[in-house]
Amino acid sequence: MKSGQELRPIVQESTPSLAAAQLRRHIAEGTLPPGAQLVEADIARELGVSRGPIREAIQRLTQEGLLVSIRNRGFFVSEFDEGDIRDIYEARTAVEKAAASILADGDPSRAGAELLGCVDRMDEARSAGDQVAISEADIAFHERLVAMAASPRLSKMHATLLTETRMCLNRLRGRYEDESVRVAEHRGIAEAIRDGKRDLVMDRLDAHKDDALVRLFPTHEASSTAAS
Amino acid sequence: MKSGQELRPIVQESTPSLAAAQLRRHIAEGTLPPGAQLVEADIARELGVSRGPIREAIQRLTQEGLLVSIRNRGFFVSEFDEGDIRDIYEARTAVEKAAASILADGDPSRAGAELLGCVDRMDEARSAGDQVAISEADIAFHERLVAMAASPRLSKMHATLLTETRMCLNRLRGRYEDESVRVAEHRGIAEAIRDGKRDLVMDRLDAHKDDALVRLFPTHEASSTAAS
DNA sequence: ATGGCTCTTATTGTCAACAATCAACGATGA
């Protein structure tokens, strides 16, 4: 039975995984806005299973930091204050810098090429004026960047940070007066990676973070991140 | 009712948390060695609770990557191969570099002083020839380093990486021919932080990682991490 | 002896019922 495609081991997705994935998507997309309460019994009824598996799914999201648990009271979608958002961007940049560093030791030109592909898609979305698609491509860029480093732990940590970023993006929507700068920033990072310019990559990733934070909190200036 | 001591809010630690903490400790200390199976029912009986809370505790450890789950078969303490261990050290260094960078923007001399205190304790343990105490102090050093950066997300990610490191340390035990180099490495990092020498800190953290990996896998040389 | 079949056993996965807890509401008394 020679199929054109390599037949990969089937993954019997468990009920809690499925439930967690659904909830995670709703949280990322804002259908479940920050502050919203999740009631085990309700979700269980909607999904047609008992509370057990749902409870497990909710526990996972809680550990990921997407929900906060108040004992005997309930689970609520996390609300991020300014400190949290700064923390998210700080941590995410840390992970991405590490990933970029690994890429620099590997095959920078191949990595750069793939990332430039993401940038192109982002630019197309910009031309089409599709805000949502731009954000999708934005996320995809960062996801690919870390995925290509092939580090399970960095990827895992990054996945959580990306969901949190998505939540923040719902708030940032429309903050880019000119979306072309957004595209340009990403292109700059991709090109620096392609050219193997390690230090430049680091600087641009930091700049990317600082820019986002300035846009989110216009009153403050960005934290100093200049080298000593 | 004016008591001499400020009365702080009581924290009702939940059953799953307690159970998870115990299991985590046993895994870190090697009482539950890699490959060992954890049976929900057995643990539940030993701790005098039902399977529910235990199941929740086990789920947490699974999500932390300390256990692997095989559906309908059981949960087993993760076994790390060379790739995993390199990944752990890579990720941990990434987090610590980010933390050090934050410290450099804050109060480097205070941070350096506290870390030098950890180093002193490590040195005392070395003088006393207490292997276990040295490792404790080693872990404590890295824990403090990240904790002082006051980033919830970095700290959380780091906590998991530290337990994994502990597991690796059980294997590395006795690999330092001369423990004084171990102390010296940490002192070097602490001093660089104290002096606010950002780039030097980064280099020394990378070197610390490379040294550990060389000790663990003497055959290979360390990955190149020189700046471009 | 060996390949395949069934049966057993150990373990997780799921469920529904019950207990514990907390916030909000409303009654009570000064």
Next chain:
DNA sequence: TCATCGTTGATTGTTGACAATAAGAGCCAT
């Protein structure tokens, strides 16, 4: 009017029982 205290409703926390699943033992036919 206001503070206090019990009551109530909603939600999570816990439990024991049962279902589903997979590995391995034993048996049988080849």
